[in-house]
Amino acid sequence: MAVIACIVHPRGYRISLQDLWVLKFKVQTTPIHSFIRSTVSPISVSEGVEYSNDPSLNLRFLYWKSESATPVMVSPCSSQTTENPDIQHQKITVQNDYGEKLVGVLHETGSRGLVVLCHGFRSSKECKSLVTLAAALEKEGTSTFRFDFSGNGESEGSFQYGNYRKEVEDLRAVLVYFLREKRAISAIVGHSKGGNVVLLYASKYHDVRTIVNVSGRFNLEGGIEVRLGKDFLQRIKKDGFIDVKDRTGKVVYRVTEESLMDRLTTDMHPACLSIRKDCRVLTIHGSLDEIVPAKEAFEFAEVIVNHELHVIDGADHEYTSHQAELASTVLEFIETGLQQNKDMSPTYRVPSCQRRDKYIKSRF
Secondary structure, three states: OOEEEEEEOOOOOEEEEEEEEOOEEEEEEOOOOOEEEEOOOOEEEEOOEEEEOOOOOOOOEEEEEOOOOOOEEEEEEEEEOOOOOOOEEEEEEEEOOOOOEEEEEEEEOOOOEEEEEEOOOOOOOOOHHHHHHHHHHHHOOOEEEEEOOOOOOOOOOOOOOOOHHHHHHHHHHHHHHHHHOOOEEEEEEEEOHHHHHHHHHHHHOOOOOEEEEEOOOOOOOOOHHHHHOOOHHHHHHHHOEEEEEOOOOOEEEEEEHHHHHHHHOOOHHHHHHOOOOOOEEEEEEEOOOOOOOOHHHHHHHHHOOOEEEEEEOOOOOOOOOOHHHHHHHHHHHHHHHHHHHOOOOOOOOOOOOOOOOOOEEEEO
16 A cells, blocks of 8 residues: 655655555655654654554554644555556645645656646546546646545535635645645646636736636626526525525535625636736637537637637537547647746745644545
């Protein structure tokens, strides 16, 4: 069983355990005062790291704590890809500002640069387009991280209909974690609602120069009647919520008045105007998108200063038959950005926000 962990010491030392297997391991570490405690034994010590050396042991819990360390939980995913044994797939959990654990998968190629992928409405990190993009970036040697927003997939928290502002802060928590790990954020990519989130992030924070919006919606008032009905405002004012049901009458999710207003009060026009000129933005949209009309993409193009638009002819909202073109378009844009930024001074700095010192439990 593989166990992967990272701890950042206040002196700047970093400990990384990768490919740590029972009786088969390699350790890349700098001497560090840290505490990694296991609830099981026997335990051996090597280079300041405690690890299990019993091949029959079923390792269930791993605790660690380091003064001023960023909270993170890491557990096995699919340890290596079959195509390239040097690429690691690691499941990582990062805590957001609400104390919720956000679960994601790191595709580790060894590159310092990292692309973060964001899913859409009622989706997850396992979205086909995100998995395709991660695999394509892997082949080019670029590490990626795809994760579940709070209330979605494996992440903690309750699902909310709007939640745009909170998801921006979820993304912020993820980027801050990797920035503290001395990674450079090469790009952030979002599909559907995730496209809105990465644009809203760029309008508020200005530390990522390459943004990819895949099928995001410019007018957030659009599409609501399709899901909630024409009289949704009157109904939600009366009852305080609307239950969205499937064809069998089963409640799929609940829309609260607060979450609806979060969406209705999120205005992409001023947000896009707030994106800096040195931030490159690519919008990709399918010409046959049945969820978000392709005309929305042209509205982004009219407002964002440093913007490129690529419409994929015949593609639907999920790019069902156009995954290859989607991936190649994203890769080309990111690679161009990396080349342009190659000789520029770094702008990625770790925010001076307070760290939490807590025990995080990793369960396998």
